[in-house]
Amino acid sequence: MNKCIRQISEENERKILSPVAALSCESRGRRFNEPECDIRTAFQRDRDRIIHSQSFRRLKHKTQVFLSPTGDHYRTRLTHTLEVSQIARTIANALQLNEDLTEAIALGHDLGHTPFGHAGERALAELSPNGFKHYEQSVRVVDILEKNGQGLNLTDEVRNGILCHTTGEDAYTLEGQIIRIADKIAYINHDIDDAIRAGVMAEEDIPLNIRMSLGMTKSERINNMVLNVVHNSTDSKILMDDDFWELFNDLHEFMFIAVYKNPVCKGEEVKAVAMLEKIYEHYTKHPEQLPEQFCTIADNESVDRAVCDYIAGMSDNYSVKVFNQLYVPKFWIE
Structure with a gap:
Protein backbone atom coordinates (compact mmCIF):
# COMPACT_ATOMS: atom_id res chain seq x y z
CA MET A 1 0.00 0.00 0.00
CA ASN A 2 1.39 3.38 -1.01
CA LYS A 3 2.15 5.83 1.76
CA CYS A 4 0.36 9.16 1.74
CA ILE A 5 2.31 12.41 1.70
CA ARG A 6 1.66 13.00 5.39
CA GLN A 7 3.21 9.67 6.33
CA ILE A 8 6.31 10.46 4.28
CA SER A 9 6.57 13.83 6.04
CA GLU A 10 6.25 12.11 9.41
CA GLU A 11 9.03 9.69 8.50
CA ASN A 12 11.23 12.59 7.41
CA GLU A 13 10.67 14.30 10.76
CA ARG A 14 11.90 11.20 12.55
CA LYS A 15 14.99 11.00 10.32
CA ILE A 16 15.96 14.69 10.30
CA LEU A 17 14.87 16.24 13.59
CA SER A 18 16.66 16.13 16.92
CA PRO A 19 15.81 13.23 19.27
CA VAL A 20 14.26 15.83 21.63
CA ALA A 21 12.04 17.40 18.96
CA ALA A 22 8.27 16.95 19.09
CA LEU A 23 7.15 14.60 16.31
CA SER A 24 3.76 15.19 14.74
CA CYS A 25 3.07 11.44 14.57
CA GLU A 26 3.52 11.27 18.36
CA SER A 27 1.23 14.17 19.19
CA ARG A 28 -0.84 13.87 22.36
CA GLY A 29 -3.81 14.45 20.10
CA ARG A 30 -6.74 16.83 19.82
CA ARG A 31 -9.61 17.52 22.17
CA PHE A 32 -11.90 15.73 19.71
CA ASN A 33 -10.72 12.90 17.50
CA GLU A 34 -10.84 13.43 13.76
CA PRO A 35 -9.41 11.72 10.67
CA GLU A 36 -5.83 12.60 9.69
CA CYS A 37 -5.10 14.65 6.57
CA ASP A 38 -3.50 12.76 3.66
CA ILE A 39 -1.12 15.64 2.90
CA ARG A 40 -0.45 17.70 6.02
CA THR A 41 0.92 16.61 9.38
CA ALA A 42 -1.06 17.42 12.53
CA PHE A 43 1.04 20.50 13.30
CA GLN A 44 0.83 21.76 9.72
CA ARG A 45 -2.96 21.55 9.91
CA ASP A 46 -2.91 23.54 13.14
CA ARG A 47 -0.82 26.25 11.51
CA ASP A 48 -3.23 26.46 8.59
CA ARG A 49 -6.29 26.56 10.82
CA ILE A 50 -4.85 29.48 12.76
CA ILE A 51 -3.90 31.42 9.62
CA HIS A 52 -7.40 31.00 8.20
CA SER A 53 -9.15 31.98 11.44
CA GLN A 54 -11.06 35.21 11.95
CA SER A 55 -9.18 36.01 15.15
CA PHE A 56 -5.87 35.88 13.26
CA ARG A 57 -7.12 38.37 10.67
CA ARG A 58 -8.31 40.75 13.38
CA LEU A 59 -4.75 41.06 14.73
CA LYS A 60 -3.96 43.50 11.92
CA HIS A 61 -6.10 46.14 13.65
CA LYS A 62 -4.96 45.51 17.23
CA THR A 63 -2.42 47.77 18.92
CA GLN A 64 1.05 46.54 19.77
CA VAL A 65 2.49 49.56 21.69
CA PHE A 66 1.51 52.76 19.89
CA LEU A 67 -2.22 53.48 19.91
CA SER A 68 -3.57 54.69 16.54
CA PRO A 69 -0.16 55.71 15.12
CA THR A 70 -0.11 58.05 12.13
CA GLY A 71 2.08 55.94 9.89
CA ASP A 72 2.06 52.67 7.99
CA HIS A 73 5.25 51.21 9.45
CA TYR A 74 4.38 50.83 13.13
CA ARG A 75 3.86 47.30 14.37
CA THR A 76 0.43 45.88 14.98
CA ARG A 77 -0.37 42.69 16.84
CA LEU A 78 -0.31 40.89 13.49
CA THR A 79 3.12 42.09 12.37
CA HIS A 80 4.44 41.32 15.86
CA THR A 81 3.09 37.80 15.51
CA LEU A 82 4.82 37.34 12.16
CA GLU A 83 8.14 38.58 13.56
CA VAL A 84 7.84 36.20 16.51
CA SER A 85 7.13 33.37 14.08
CA GLN A 86 10.19 34.08 11.96
CA ILE A 87 12.56 34.39 14.94
CA ALA A 88 11.10 31.23 16.48
CA ARG A 89 11.45 29.25 13.25
CA THR A 90 15.07 30.33 12.92
CA ILE A 91 15.83 29.03 16.42
CA ALA A 92 13.88 25.81 15.82
CA ASN A 93 15.69 25.16 12.55
CA ALA A 94 19.11 25.72 14.13
CA LEU A 95 18.28 23.31 16.96
CA GLN A 96 16.68 20.77 14.59
CA LEU A 97 13.35 21.06 16.34
CA ASN A 98 9.92 20.93 14.72
CA GLU A 99 9.41 24.14 12.73
CA ASP A 100 5.77 23.37 11.94
CA LEU A 101 4.87 23.09 15.62
CA THR A 102 6.95 26.17 16.43
CA GLU A 103 5.24 28.20 13.73
CA ALA A 104 1.75 27.11 14.73
CA ILE A 105 2.30 28.16 18.36
CA ALA A 106 3.85 31.46 17.30
CA LEU A 107 0.97 32.33 14.98
CA GLY A 108 -1.59 31.51 17.65
CA HIS A 109 0.07 32.90 20.75
CA ASP A 110 -1.72 36.28 20.77
CA LEU A 111 -5.10 35.37 19.27
CA GLY A 112 -6.80 36.25 22.55
CA HIS A 113 -5.14 39.63 22.99
CA THR A 114 -7.41 42.57 23.66
CA PRO A 115 -7.74 45.78 21.66
CA PHE A 116 -5.31 48.53 22.70
CA GLY A 117 -2.52 46.18 23.73
CA HIS A 118 -1.73 45.52 27.36
CA ALA A 119 -3.81 48.53 28.40
CA GLY A 120 -6.89 46.65 27.22
CA GLU A 121 -5.73 43.51 29.00
CA ARG A 122 -5.25 45.39 32.27
CA ALA A 123 -8.68 46.98 31.88
CA LEU A 124 -10.45 43.63 31.52
CA ALA A 125 -8.37 42.13 34.33
CA GLU A 126 -9.62 44.87 36.65
CA LEU A 127 -13.21 44.83 35.41
CA SER A 128 -13.80 41.10 35.49
CA PRO A 129 -14.27 39.47 38.91
CA ASN A 130 -12.51 36.42 37.44
CA GLY A 131 -9.55 38.40 36.09
CA PHE A 132 -8.27 38.24 32.54
CA LYS A 133 -5.04 36.95 31.00
CA HIS A 134 -4.49 37.16 27.27
CA TYR A 135 -2.66 33.84 27.06
CA GLU A 136 -5.56 32.01 28.68
CA GLN A 137 -7.93 33.85 26.36
CA SER A 138 -5.85 32.75 23.35
CA VAL A 139 -6.47 29.12 24.31
CA ARG A 140 -10.15 29.88 24.81
CA VAL A 141 -10.27 31.39 21.32
CA VAL A 142 -8.88 28.27 19.66
CA ASP A 143 -10.86 25.88 21.88
CA ILE A 144 -14.26 27.55 21.96
CA LEU A 145 -14.74 30.91 20.28
CA GLU A 146 -13.51 30.31 16.74
CA LYS A 147 -15.86 28.95 14.07
CA ASN A 148 -18.97 30.15 15.91
CA GLY A 149 -18.31 28.09 19.00
CA GLN A 150 -16.82 25.00 17.39
CA GLY A 151 -13.20 25.99 18.02
CA LEU A 152 -10.23 24.95 15.91
CA ASN A 153 -9.62 21.61 17.67
CA LEU A 154 -5.85 22.06 17.78
CA THR A 155 -3.31 19.56 19.05
CA ASP A 156 -2.41 19.60 22.73
CA GLU A 157 1.19 20.63 21.91
CA VAL A 158 0.02 23.82 20.21
CA ARG A 159 -2.50 24.62 22.91
CA ASN A 160 0.10 24.13 25.64
CA GLY A 161 2.63 26.31 23.83
CA ILE A 162 0.08 29.11 23.51
CA LEU A 163 -0.90 28.87 27.18
CA CYS A 164 2.71 28.91 28.41
CA HIS A 165 4.14 31.57 26.11
CA THR A 166 4.24 34.42 28.61
CA THR A 167 4.72 33.41 32.22
CA GLY A 168 4.39 30.58 34.70
CA GLU A 169 5.17 26.99 33.89
CA ASP A 170 7.30 26.24 30.83
CA ALA A 171 5.72 24.57 27.83
CA TYR A 172 6.36 20.82 27.87
CA THR A 173 7.80 20.92 24.33
CA LEU A 174 11.02 22.71 23.46
CA GLU A 175 9.16 24.21 20.51
CA GLY A 176 6.72 25.81 22.94
CA GLN A 177 9.59 27.11 25.06
CA ILE A 178 11.05 28.79 21.99
CA ILE A 179 7.96 30.98 21.64
CA ARG A 180 8.38 32.52 25.08
CA ILE A 181 11.90 33.73 24.32
CA ALA A 182 11.21 34.57 20.65
CA ASP A 183 8.29 36.74 21.79
CA LYS A 184 10.62 38.72 24.04
CA ILE A 185 13.33 39.04 21.37
CA ALA A 186 10.78 40.28 18.85
CA TYR A 187 8.96 42.83 20.95
CA ILE A 188 11.97 44.41 22.65
CA ASN A 189 13.62 45.05 19.29
CA HIS A 190 10.61 46.15 17.28
CA ASP A 191 9.48 48.41 20.13
CA ILE A 192 12.87 50.14 19.96
CA ASP A 193 12.41 50.52 16.21
CA ASP A 194 8.90 51.96 16.57
CA ALA A 195 9.97 54.29 19.38
CA ILE A 196 12.80 55.67 17.26
CA ARG A 197 10.37 56.17 14.37
CA ALA A 198 8.01 58.04 16.70
CA GLY A 199 10.82 60.30 17.95
CA VAL A 200 10.42 59.00 21.49
CA MET A 201 14.05 57.90 21.70
CA ALA A 202 17.21 57.47 19.64
CA GLU A 203 19.37 54.37 19.28
CA GLU A 204 22.11 56.26 21.12
CA ASP A 205 19.86 56.61 24.18
CA ILE A 206 20.28 52.92 24.93
CA PRO A 207 23.11 52.63 27.49
CA LEU A 208 26.40 52.05 25.69
CA ASN A 209 27.33 48.93 27.67
CA ILE A 210 24.08 47.30 26.60
CA ARG A 211 24.56 48.20 22.94
CA MET A 212 28.16 47.03 22.94
CA SER A 213 27.17 43.69 24.46
CA LEU A 214 23.85 42.97 22.73
CA GLY A 215 24.39 44.79 19.44
CA MET A 216 24.62 48.30 18.08
CA THR A 217 21.64 47.94 15.72
CA LYS A 218 18.32 46.09 15.69
CA SER A 219 19.65 43.49 13.25
CA GLU A 220 22.78 42.90 15.31
CA ARG A 221 20.77 42.52 18.51
CA ILE A 222 18.31 40.03 17.04
CA ASN A 223 21.12 38.02 15.47
CA ASN A 224 23.14 37.99 18.70
CA MET A 225 20.12 37.07 20.81
CA VAL A 226 19.18 34.21 18.50
CA LEU A 227 22.77 32.95 18.43
CA ASN A 228 22.95 33.06 22.21
CA VAL A 229 19.77 31.01 22.53
CA VAL A 230 20.99 28.46 19.97
CA HIS A 231 24.39 28.08 21.66
CA ASN A 232 23.09 27.84 25.23
CA SER A 233 19.89 25.82 25.01
CA THR A 234 19.94 22.28 26.32
CA ASP A 235 17.96 19.13 25.60
CA SER A 236 15.44 20.19 28.23
CA LYS A 237 15.45 24.00 28.27
CA ILE A 238 15.50 26.90 25.78
CA LEU A 239 17.53 29.74 27.29
CA MET A 240 20.21 32.42 27.03
CA ASP A 241 23.34 32.37 29.18
CA ASP A 242 23.07 34.16 32.52
CA ASP A 243 25.21 37.22 31.67
CA PHE A 244 23.45 37.79 28.36
CA TRP A 245 20.04 37.33 29.98
CA GLU A 246 20.92 39.92 32.62
CA LEU A 247 21.82 42.42 29.90
CA PHE A 248 18.59 41.59 28.10
CA ASN A 249 16.66 42.41 31.27
CA ASP A 250 18.64 45.64 31.64
CA LEU A 251 17.48 46.58 28.14
CA HIS A 252 13.90 45.80 29.11
CA GLU A 253 14.16 48.00 32.21
CA PHE A 254 15.50 50.83 30.04
CA MET A 255 12.56 50.39 27.62
CA PHE A 256 10.08 50.32 30.49
CA ILE A 257 11.17 53.80 31.54
CA ALA A 258 11.94 55.29 28.12
CA VAL A 259 9.02 53.89 26.13
CA TYR A 260 6.45 51.74 27.92
CA LYS A 261 5.69 54.46 30.48
CA ASN A 262 6.35 57.38 28.11
CA PRO A 263 3.38 59.77 27.81
CA VAL A 264 3.89 60.00 24.03
CA CYS A 265 3.29 56.25 23.72
CA LYS A 266 0.70 55.95 26.44
CA GLY A 267 -1.08 59.32 26.26
CA GLU A 268 -4.22 57.87 24.69
Whole structure:
Protein backbone atom coordinates (compact mmCIF):
# COMPACT_ATOMS: atom_id res chain seq x y z
CA MET A 1 0.00 0.00 0.00
CA ASN A 2 1.39 3.38 -1.01
CA LYS A 3 2.15 5.83 1.76
CA CYS A 4 0.36 9.16 1.74
CA ILE A 5 2.31 12.41 1.70
CA ARG A 6 1.66 13.00 5.39
CA GLN A 7 3.21 9.67 6.33
CA ILE A 8 6.31 10.46 4.28
CA SER A 9 6.57 13.83 6.04
CA GLU A 10 6.25 12.11 9.41
CA GLU A 11 9.03 9.69 8.50
CA ASN A 12 11.23 12.59 7.41
CA GLU A 13 10.67 14.30 10.76
CA ARG A 14 11.90 11.20 12.55
CA LYS A 15 14.99 11.00 10.32
CA ILE A 16 15.96 14.69 10.30
CA LEU A 17 14.87 16.24 13.59
CA SER A 18 16.66 16.13 16.92
CA PRO A 19 15.81 13.23 19.27
CA VAL A 20 14.26 15.83 21.63
CA ALA A 21 12.04 17.40 18.96
CA ALA A 22 8.27 16.95 19.09
CA LEU A 23 7.15 14.60 16.31
CA SER A 24 3.76 15.19 14.74
CA CYS A 25 3.07 11.44 14.57
CA GLU A 26 3.52 11.27 18.36
CA SER A 27 1.23 14.17 19.19
CA ARG A 28 -0.84 13.87 22.36
CA GLY A 29 -3.81 14.45 20.10
CA ARG A 30 -6.74 16.83 19.82
CA ARG A 31 -9.61 17.52 22.17
CA PHE A 32 -11.90 15.73 19.71
CA ASN A 33 -10.72 12.90 17.50
CA GLU A 34 -10.84 13.43 13.76
CA PRO A 35 -9.41 11.72 10.67
CA GLU A 36 -5.83 12.60 9.69
CA CYS A 37 -5.10 14.65 6.57
CA ASP A 38 -3.50 12.76 3.66
CA ILE A 39 -1.12 15.64 2.90
CA ARG A 40 -0.45 17.70 6.02
CA THR A 41 0.92 16.61 9.38
CA ALA A 42 -1.06 17.42 12.53
CA PHE A 43 1.04 20.50 13.30
CA GLN A 44 0.83 21.76 9.72
CA ARG A 45 -2.96 21.55 9.91
CA ASP A 46 -2.91 23.54 13.14
CA ARG A 47 -0.82 26.25 11.51
CA ASP A 48 -3.23 26.46 8.59
CA ARG A 49 -6.29 26.56 10.82
CA ILE A 50 -4.85 29.48 12.76
CA ILE A 51 -3.90 31.42 9.62
CA HIS A 52 -7.40 31.00 8.20
CA SER A 53 -9.15 31.98 11.44
CA GLN A 54 -11.06 35.21 11.95
CA SER A 55 -9.18 36.01 15.15
CA PHE A 56 -5.87 35.88 13.26
CA ARG A 57 -7.12 38.37 10.67
CA ARG A 58 -8.31 40.75 13.38
CA LEU A 59 -4.75 41.06 14.73
CA LYS A 60 -3.96 43.50 11.92
CA HIS A 61 -6.10 46.14 13.65
CA LYS A 62 -4.96 45.51 17.23
CA THR A 63 -2.42 47.77 18.92
CA GLN A 64 1.05 46.54 19.77
CA VAL A 65 2.49 49.56 21.69
CA PHE A 66 1.51 52.76 19.89
CA LEU A 67 -2.22 53.48 19.91
CA SER A 68 -3.57 54.69 16.54
CA PRO A 69 -0.16 55.71 15.12
CA THR A 70 -0.11 58.05 12.13
CA GLY A 71 2.08 55.94 9.89
CA ASP A 72 2.06 52.67 7.99
CA HIS A 73 5.25 51.21 9.45
CA TYR A 74 4.38 50.83 13.13
CA ARG A 75 3.86 47.30 14.37
CA THR A 76 0.43 45.88 14.98
CA ARG A 77 -0.37 42.69 16.84
CA LEU A 78 -0.31 40.89 13.49
CA THR A 79 3.12 42.09 12.37
CA HIS A 80 4.44 41.32 15.86
CA THR A 81 3.09 37.80 15.51
CA LEU A 82 4.82 37.34 12.16
CA GLU A 83 8.14 38.58 13.56
CA VAL A 84 7.84 36.20 16.51
CA SER A 85 7.13 33.37 14.08
CA GLN A 86 10.19 34.08 11.96
CA ILE A 87 12.56 34.39 14.94
CA ALA A 88 11.10 31.23 16.48
CA ARG A 89 11.45 29.25 13.25
CA THR A 90 15.07 30.33 12.92
CA ILE A 91 15.83 29.03 16.42
CA ALA A 92 13.88 25.81 15.82
CA ASN A 93 15.69 25.16 12.55
CA ALA A 94 19.11 25.72 14.13
CA LEU A 95 18.28 23.31 16.96
CA GLN A 96 16.68 20.77 14.59
CA LEU A 97 13.35 21.06 16.34
CA ASN A 98 9.92 20.93 14.72
CA GLU A 99 9.41 24.14 12.73
CA ASP A 100 5.77 23.37 11.94
CA LEU A 101 4.87 23.09 15.62
CA THR A 102 6.95 26.17 16.43
CA GLU A 103 5.24 28.20 13.73
CA ALA A 104 1.75 27.11 14.73
CA ILE A 105 2.30 28.16 18.36
CA ALA A 106 3.85 31.46 17.30
CA LEU A 107 0.97 32.33 14.98
CA GLY A 108 -1.59 31.51 17.65
CA HIS A 109 0.07 32.90 20.75
CA ASP A 110 -1.72 36.28 20.77
CA LEU A 111 -5.10 35.37 19.27
CA GLY A 112 -6.80 36.25 22.55
CA HIS A 113 -5.14 39.63 22.99
CA THR A 114 -7.41 42.57 23.66
CA PRO A 115 -7.74 45.78 21.66
CA PHE A 116 -5.31 48.53 22.70
CA GLY A 117 -2.52 46.18 23.73
CA HIS A 118 -1.73 45.52 27.36
CA ALA A 119 -3.81 48.53 28.40
CA GLY A 120 -6.89 46.65 27.22
CA GLU A 121 -5.73 43.51 29.00
CA ARG A 122 -5.25 45.39 32.27
CA ALA A 123 -8.68 46.98 31.88
CA LEU A 124 -10.45 43.63 31.52
CA ALA A 125 -8.37 42.13 34.33
CA GLU A 126 -9.62 44.87 36.65
CA LEU A 127 -13.21 44.83 35.41
CA SER A 128 -13.80 41.10 35.49
CA PRO A 129 -14.27 39.47 38.91
CA ASN A 130 -12.51 36.42 37.44
CA GLY A 131 -9.55 38.40 36.09
CA PHE A 132 -8.27 38.24 32.54
CA LYS A 133 -5.04 36.95 31.00
CA HIS A 134 -4.49 37.16 27.27
CA TYR A 135 -2.66 33.84 27.06
CA GLU A 136 -5.56 32.01 28.68
CA GLN A 137 -7.93 33.85 26.36
CA SER A 138 -5.85 32.75 23.35
CA VAL A 139 -6.47 29.12 24.31
CA ARG A 140 -10.15 29.88 24.81
CA VAL A 141 -10.27 31.39 21.32
CA VAL A 142 -8.88 28.27 19.66
CA ASP A 143 -10.86 25.88 21.88
CA ILE A 144 -14.26 27.55 21.96
CA LEU A 145 -14.74 30.91 20.28
CA GLU A 146 -13.51 30.31 16.74
CA LYS A 147 -15.86 28.95 14.07
CA ASN A 148 -18.97 30.15 15.91
CA GLY A 149 -18.31 28.09 19.00
CA GLN A 150 -16.82 25.00 17.39
CA GLY A 151 -13.20 25.99 18.02
CA LEU A 152 -10.23 24.95 15.91
CA ASN A 153 -9.62 21.61 17.67
CA LEU A 154 -5.85 22.06 17.78
CA THR A 155 -3.31 19.56 19.05
CA ASP A 156 -2.41 19.60 22.73
CA GLU A 157 1.19 20.63 21.91
CA VAL A 158 0.02 23.82 20.21
CA ARG A 159 -2.50 24.62 22.91
CA ASN A 160 0.10 24.13 25.64
CA GLY A 161 2.63 26.31 23.83
CA ILE A 162 0.08 29.11 23.51
CA LEU A 163 -0.90 28.87 27.18
CA CYS A 164 2.71 28.91 28.41
CA HIS A 165 4.14 31.57 26.11
CA THR A 166 4.24 34.42 28.61
CA THR A 167 4.72 33.41 32.22
CA GLY A 168 4.39 30.58 34.70
CA GLU A 169 5.17 26.99 33.89
CA ASP A 170 7.30 26.24 30.83
CA ALA A 171 5.72 24.57 27.83
CA TYR A 172 6.36 20.82 27.87
CA THR A 173 7.80 20.92 24.33
CA LEU A 174 11.02 22.71 23.46
CA GLU A 175 9.16 24.21 20.51
CA GLY A 176 6.72 25.81 22.94
CA GLN A 177 9.59 27.11 25.06
CA ILE A 178 11.05 28.79 21.99
CA ILE A 179 7.96 30.98 21.64
CA ARG A 180 8.38 32.52 25.08
CA ILE A 181 11.90 33.73 24.32
CA ALA A 182 11.21 34.57 20.65
CA ASP A 183 8.29 36.74 21.79
CA LYS A 184 10.62 38.72 24.04
CA ILE A 185 13.33 39.04 21.37
CA ALA A 186 10.78 40.28 18.85
CA TYR A 187 8.96 42.83 20.95
CA ILE A 188 11.97 44.41 22.65
CA ASN A 189 13.62 45.05 19.29
CA HIS A 190 10.61 46.15 17.28
CA ASP A 191 9.48 48.41 20.13
CA ILE A 192 12.87 50.14 19.96
CA ASP A 193 12.41 50.52 16.21
CA ASP A 194 8.90 51.96 16.57
CA ALA A 195 9.97 54.29 19.38
CA ILE A 196 12.80 55.67 17.26
CA ARG A 197 10.37 56.17 14.37
CA ALA A 198 8.01 58.04 16.70
CA GLY A 199 10.82 60.30 17.95
CA VAL A 200 10.42 59.00 21.49
CA MET A 201 14.05 57.90 21.70
CA ALA A 202 17.21 57.47 19.64
CA GLU A 203 19.37 54.37 19.28
CA GLU A 204 22.11 56.26 21.12
CA ASP A 205 19.86 56.61 24.18
CA ILE A 206 20.28 52.92 24.93
CA PRO A 207 23.11 52.63 27.49
CA LEU A 208 26.40 52.05 25.69
CA ASN A 209 27.33 48.93 27.67
CA ILE A 210 24.08 47.30 26.60
CA ARG A 211 24.56 48.20 22.94
CA MET A 212 28.16 47.03 22.94
CA SER A 213 27.17 43.69 24.46
CA LEU A 214 23.85 42.97 22.73
CA GLY A 215 24.39 44.79 19.44
CA MET A 216 24.62 48.30 18.08
CA THR A 217 21.64 47.94 15.72
CA LYS A 218 18.32 46.09 15.69
CA SER A 219 19.65 43.49 13.25
CA GLU A 220 22.78 42.90 15.31
CA ARG A 221 20.77 42.52 18.51
CA ILE A 222 18.31 40.03 17.04
CA ASN A 223 21.12 38.02 15.47
CA ASN A 224 23.14 37.99 18.70
CA MET A 225 20.12 37.07 20.81
CA VAL A 226 19.18 34.21 18.50
CA LEU A 227 22.77 32.95 18.43
CA ASN A 228 22.95 33.06 22.21
CA VAL A 229 19.77 31.01 22.53
CA VAL A 230 20.99 28.46 19.97
CA HIS A 231 24.39 28.08 21.66
CA ASN A 232 23.09 27.84 25.23
CA SER A 233 19.89 25.82 25.01
CA THR A 234 19.94 22.28 26.32
CA ASP A 235 17.96 19.13 25.60
CA SER A 236 15.44 20.19 28.23
CA LYS A 237 15.45 24.00 28.27
CA ILE A 238 15.50 26.90 25.78
CA LEU A 239 17.53 29.74 27.29
CA MET A 240 20.21 32.42 27.03
CA ASP A 241 23.34 32.37 29.18
CA ASP A 242 23.07 34.16 32.52
CA ASP A 243 25.21 37.22 31.67
CA PHE A 244 23.45 37.79 28.36
CA TRP A 245 20.04 37.33 29.98
CA GLU A 246 20.92 39.92 32.62
CA LEU A 247 21.82 42.42 29.90
CA PHE A 248 18.59 41.59 28.10
CA ASN A 249 16.66 42.41 31.27
CA ASP A 250 18.64 45.64 31.64
CA LEU A 251 17.48 46.58 28.14
CA HIS A 252 13.90 45.80 29.11
CA GLU A 253 14.16 48.00 32.21
CA PHE A 254 15.50 50.83 30.04
CA MET A 255 12.56 50.39 27.62
CA PHE A 256 10.08 50.32 30.49
CA ILE A 257 11.17 53.80 31.54
CA ALA A 258 11.94 55.29 28.12
CA VAL A 259 9.02 53.89 26.13
CA TYR A 260 6.45 51.74 27.92
CA LYS A 261 5.69 54.46 30.48
CA ASN A 262 6.35 57.38 28.11
CA PRO A 263 3.38 59.77 27.81
CA VAL A 264 3.89 60.00 24.03
CA CYS A 265 3.29 56.25 23.72
CA LYS A 266 0.70 55.95 26.44
CA GLY A 267 -1.08 59.32 26.26
CA GLU A 268 -4.22 57.87 24.69
CA GLU A 269 -4.41 54.83 26.95
CA VAL A 270 -6.64 56.54 29.53
CA LYS A 271 -9.23 57.21 26.82
CA ALA A 272 -9.00 53.66 25.47
CA VAL A 273 -9.42 52.13 28.92
CA ALA A 274 -12.36 54.41 29.73
CA MET A 275 -14.01 53.39 26.47
CA LEU A 276 -13.62 49.67 27.20
CA GLU A 277 -14.97 50.23 30.71
CA LYS A 278 -18.11 51.84 29.29
CA ILE A 279 -18.60 49.02 26.77
CA TYR A 280 -18.17 46.44 29.54
CA GLU A 281 -20.62 48.30 31.78
CA HIS A 282 -23.25 48.50 29.05
CA TYR A 283 -23.20 44.85 28.06
CA THR A 284 -23.08 43.51 31.62
CA LYS A 285 -26.30 45.45 32.19
CA HIS A 286 -27.79 44.49 28.81
CA PRO A 287 -26.39 41.06 27.86
CA GLU A 288 -29.38 40.45 25.60
CA GLN A 289 -27.85 43.02 23.21
CA LEU A 290 -24.72 40.93 22.67
CA PRO A 291 -24.30 39.09 19.36
CA GLU A 292 -25.99 35.67 19.35
CA GLN A 293 -22.81 33.64 20.00
CA PHE A 294 -22.07 35.65 23.13
CA CYS A 295 -25.66 35.52 24.35
CA THR A 296 -25.26 31.74 24.34
CA ILE A 297 -22.07 32.05 26.39
CA ALA A 298 -23.87 34.36 28.83
CA ASP A 299 -26.60 31.74 29.27
CA ASN A 300 -24.25 28.74 29.54
CA GLU A 301 -21.38 30.28 31.52
CA SER A 302 -21.79 33.85 32.77
CA VAL A 303 -22.49 37.37 31.58
CA ASP A 304 -19.01 38.50 32.59
CA ARG A 305 -17.45 35.66 30.56
CA ALA A 306 -19.51 36.58 27.51
CA VAL A 307 -18.72 40.29 27.72
CA CYS A 308 -14.98 39.66 28.20
CA ASP A 309 -15.00 37.29 25.21
CA TYR A 310 -16.76 39.90 23.08
CA ILE A 311 -14.50 42.79 24.06
CA ALA A 312 -11.27 40.78 23.86
CA GLY A 313 -12.11 39.78 20.31
CA MET A 314 -12.62 43.36 19.16
CA SER A 315 -10.08 45.18 17.04
CA ASP A 316 -9.18 48.73 18.07
CA ASN A 317 -11.34 50.08 15.23
CA TYR A 318 -14.32 47.93 16.04
CA SER A 319 -14.28 48.83 19.74
CA VAL A 320 -14.40 52.52 18.78
CA LYS A 321 -17.30 51.77 16.45
CA VAL A 322 -19.19 49.92 19.20
CA PHE A 323 -18.55 52.73 21.69
CA ASN A 324 -19.86 55.29 19.20
CA GLN A 325 -22.97 53.23 18.55
CA LEU A 326 -23.66 52.92 22.26
CA TYR A 327 -22.81 56.39 23.53
CA VAL A 328 -22.44 58.96 20.74
CA PRO A 329 -25.58 60.43 19.13
CA LYS A 330 -25.58 59.53 15.45
CA PHE A 331 -25.82 63.06 14.14
CA TRP A 332 -22.55 63.85 15.93
CA ILE A 333 -20.61 61.28 13.96
CA GLU A 334 -22.27 61.41 10.55
